[in-house]
Amino acid sequence: MTITSPAGFRAAGVVAGLKSTGAKDLALVVNDGPTHDSASVFTANRCKANPILWSQEVVKDGVVRAVVLNSGGANCYTGPDGFQTTHAVAEQVATRVGIGAGDVVVCSTGLIGLANDRDHLLAGVDAAYDALAADGGNAAAEAIMTTDSVSKQVVVEGAGWSIGGMAKGAGMLAPQLATMLVVITTDAVVPAADLDQALRAATRVSFDRLDSDGCMSTNDTVTVMASGASGITPSLPDFTEALTQACTDLAMQLLRDAEGADHEIAITVLNAASEDEAVECARSVARSNLFKAAVFGHDPNWGRVLASIGTTQATFDPADLDVAMNGVWVCRNSTPAEDPTTVDLEPREVSVTIDLKSGDARATVWTNDLTHAYVHENSAYSS
Amino acid sequence: MTITSPAGFRAAGVVAGLKSTGAKDLALVVNDGPTHDSASVFTANRCKANPILWSQEVVKDGVVRAVVLNSGGANCYTGPDGFQTTHAVAEQVATRVGIGAGDVVVCSTGLIGLANDRDHLLAGVDAAYDALAADGGNAAAEAIMTTDSVSKQVVVEGAGWSIGGMAKGAGMLAPQLATMLVVITTDAVVPAADLDQALRAATRVSFDRLDSDGCMSTNDTVTVMASGASGITPSLPDFTEALTQACTDLAMQLLRDAEGADHEIAITVLNAASEDEAVECARSVARSNLFKAAVFGHDPNWGRVLASIGTTQATFDPADLDVAMNGVWVCRNSTPAEDPTTVDLEPREVSVTIDLKSGDARATVWTNDLTHAYVHENSAYSS
Numbered sequence: 001m002t003i004t005s006p007a008g009f010r011a012a013g014v015v016a017g018l019k020s021t022g023a024k025d026l027a028l029v030v031n032d033g034p035t036h037d038s039a040s041v042f043t044a045n046r047c048k049a050n051p052i053l054w055s056q057e058v059v060k061d062g063v064v065r066a067v068v069l070n071s072g073g074a075n076c077y078t079g080p081d082g083f084q085t086t087h088a089v090a091e092q093v094a095t096r097v098g099i100g101a102g103d104v105v106v107c108s109t110g111l112i113g114l115a116n117d118r119d120h121l122l123a124g125v126d127a128a129y130d131a132l133a134a135d136g137g138n139a140a141a142e143a144i145m146t147t148d149s150v151s152k153q154v155v156v157e158g159a160g161w162s163i164g165g166m167a168k169g170a171g172m173l174a175p176q177l178a179t180m181l182v183v184i185t186t187d188a189v190v191p192a193a194d195l196d197q198a199l200r201a202a203t204r205v206s207f208d209r210l211d212s213d214g215c216m217s218t219n220d221t222v223t224v225m226a227s228g229a230s231g232i233t234p235s236l237p238d239f240t241e242a243l244t245q246a247c248t249d250l251a252m253q254l255l256r257d258a259e260g261a262d263h264e265i266a267i268t269v270l271n272a273a274s275e276d277e278a279v280e281c282a283r284s285v286a287r288s289n290l291f292k293a294a295v296f297g298h299d300p301n302w303g304r305v306l307a308s309i310g311t312t313q314a315t316f317d318p319a320d321l322d323v324a325m326n327g328v329w330v331c332r333n334s335t336p337a338e339d340p341t342t343v344d345l346e347p348r349e350v351s352v353t354i355d356l357k358s359g360d361a362r363a364t365v366w367t368n369d370l371t372h373a374y375v376h377e378n379s380a381y382s383s
Numbered sequence: 384m385t386i387t388s389p390a391g392f393r394a395a396g397v398v399a400g401l402k403s404t405g406a407k408d409l410a411l412v413v414n415d416g417p418t419h420d421s422a423s424v425f426t427a428n429r430c431k432a433n434p435i436l437w438s439q440e441v442v443k444d445g446v447v448r449a450v451v452l453n454s455g456g457a458n459c460y461t462g463p464d465g466f467q468t469t470h471a472v473a474e475q476v477a478t479r480v481g482i483g484a485g486d487v488v489v490c491s492t493g494l495i496g497l498a499n500d501r502d503h504l505l506a507g508v509d510a511a512y513d514a515l516a517a518d519g520g521n522a523a524a525e526a527i528m529t530t531d532s533v534s535k536q537v538v539v540e541g542a543g544w545s546i547g548g549m550a551k552g553a554g555m556l557a558p559q560l561a562t563m564l565v566v567i568t569t570d571a572v573v574p575a576a577d578l579d580q581a582l583r584a585a586t587r588v589s590f591d592r593l594d595s596d597g598c599m600s601t602n603d604t605v606t607v608m609a610s611g612a613s614g615i616t617p618s619l620p621d622f623t624e625a626l627t628q629a630c631t632d633l634a635m636q637l638l639r640d641a642e643g644a645d646h647e648i649a650i651t652v653l654n655a656a657s658e659d660e661a662v663e664c665a666r667s668v669a670r671s672n673l674f675k676a677a678v679f680g681h682d683p684n685w686g687r688v689l690a691s692i693g694t695t696q697a698t699f700d701p702a703d704l705d706v707a708m709n710g711v712w713v714c715r716n717s718t719p720a721e722d723p724t725t726v727d728l729e730p731r732e733v734s735v736t737i738d739l740k741s742g743d744a745r746a747t748v749w750t751n752d753l754t755h756a757y758v759h760e761n762s763a764y765s766s
Contacts, residue, residue, distance in 0.1 A: 303495030
């Protein structure tokens with residue numbers, strides 16, 4: 001159940017001394033091949049961290065041989081000196097593994113605006129290299145945790161090949177990714193161009209539709225590496241389906257571990273004129289602090305759902321919207337319908353269904369409720 | 384200091400029985416002329432309440448002779464029957480005052496999705512008519528309060544004429560207005576077309592730049608009425624300046640009374656390529672839950688400011704942004720600068736200044752911090 005489950009990969013997670021707690025804080029994942037195809041997506045935030053600036057260049061040729069990740073410091077808004085730290089880490093990995101630095105993706109997570117200790121990082125790379133193991137996936141997944149309460153891992157089995165994945169992230173999940181680091185491995189044979197196509201299809205309906213608090217992080221990276229060690233070339237649709245399953249599973253693990261949340265909320269928009277409009281409406285609800293606070297208070301407040309939809313430019317008749325919460329159609333034709341007191345908001349999982357009656361497209365966006373614990377964690381923790 | 388300070392207006396605030404607390408809940412403002420010029424702006428939310436649907440038609444001819452407002456029920460998402468309630472209230476006002484119903488603006492605020500009791504409203508109109516007085520402004524301002532902790536009123540004096548205003552609203556303040564009702568009176572002579580131009584100029588830099596929680600309400604209305612009773616016609620620039628001063632004063636009163644807030648935050652963007660881009664950047668910061676929670680926690684987290692700006696399409700160099708908090712330039716060139724621990728976030732008033740170094744335009748957007756009390760009030764109160 002880890003990134004070293006697929007053949008052709010070694011990994012390690014070690015203590016580099018970046019975290020004041022003394023917990024593991026540096027992970028290394030190496031693709032031993034025979035192939036080294038890769039694809040990546042990064043945060044859409046224009047104010048990107050140094051590791052992103054580095055890794056965006058690394059991935060352009062479709063070849064990635066190693067990913068090195070640290071928690072305990074995001075190396076973000078640290079200027080040219082911070083970029084040199086990222087570069088030095090990549091060089092150290094390259095030297096030890098015997099590859100080029102231009103094939104090493106670097107990821108960092110933790111506090112923003114503070115320089116990472118370069119010596120700690122470089123020593124950590126050495127320790128991680130020495131610890132590399134074919135069963136090192138669990139240690140790597142632990143080493144990338146920040147405010148995560150659990151590590152997130154997944155394996156999806158294909159016909160003679162498999163996909164493994166690990167993720168970190170808890171809160172700050174937003175469209176086009178957010179403080180989220182994801183490494184995915186596969187021993188299938190998948191050329192870089194196909195990997196890219198599959199990854200974009202998979203993230204579009206998984207990570208891109210998580211919107212925990214509307215904020216967009218500076219360091220988000222999803223990298224997939226294919227070792228080809230199984231010798232099997234799946235069809236692109238089969239691989240895409242498996243990759244989507246892996247990404248969705250990891251996304252739901254991220255959602256369930258969002259900082260301070262009491263509820264996971266799935267907002268599904270039905271009968272929209274287009275999938276984009278369905279996403280637009282669902283996201284507007286996912287970003288309503290008033291709605292999210294109401295769910296925390298166990299109040300099936302469909303009025304706040306309509307008020308959110310009303311801020312979009314999607315196609316619908318404002319006087320003819322239906323809204324269900326946990327299957328109870330509390331609003332029909334934009335007026336009160338079934339008794340809201342029959343909606344049980346005690347369970348963590350909440351579904352909101354919105355019928356736009358304007359087409360046949362649909363989409364789901366996931367979010368969390370707005371809780372006291374969210375405010376507490378995000379007022380006390382600098383990121 | 385009230386809407387009846389300018390000559391030519393009478394007002395009242397009475398108990399109609401809509402609020403379970405027995406507090407005043409119905410207000411009536413009548414313009415006795417000699418002129419009846421008016422202008423209004425309404426919420427941009429497409430899912431509008433019934434009073435908005437009514438009043439949008441009323442104001443089209445530039446003539447408004449009375450405004451009737453109730454708290455204790457928003458008459459929103461209540462369907463055709465709710466619209467008939469609004470209509471009946473306007474007719475009752477018209478009958479008693481001796482004017483046409485088509486000159487009566489109706490405003491409602493309170494819970495969404497619940498029908499207002501029509502009999503209570505009509506009896507309330509009768510009581511309010513009987514109570515109309517040239518010093519009734521204070522009572523009217525009290526009657527429109529919902530979760531407001533204080534009534535909001537203002538007077539701005541011109542040369543022989545004046546402007547009076549009242550507002551209700553506490554939280555849910557967002558661009559293009561939000562659960563906010565504002566009535567402004569003036570005894571200046573101002574033709575409707577000029578009033579409209581002045582009102583749009585005034586709201587653009589006041590109410591439109593309040594963004595307490597990013598949510599947009601369904602009932603927001605700002606109506607200005609000119610009685611002409613002073614006989615004086617100010618220049619349009621003079622009148623616009625005074626109206627802007629009145630709107631800004633009321634906006635700041637709304638900001639200071641936002642539900643559960645501990646801080647008022649003024650986010651100013653300097654040296655933007657355009658005013659629109661300055662507003663876009665400032666608003667993106669104002670909508671960052673992470674940033675707002677950090678202010679609550681007294682954490683001068685400029686990294687979250689940069690991360691918010693990075694989500695916009697404004698013109699700037701991501702590696703060359705400066706950020707000050709309460710006058711301390713904690714970030715220069717997108718890297719750490721002055722010591723953040725010297726920023727004192729104890730006082731309620733917080734200023735954030737962002738230098739985009741891309742032009743000479745500027746704008747300020749106001750918001751509040753994200754607090755435990757915000758979550759509590761909005762999880763416990765249905766709106």
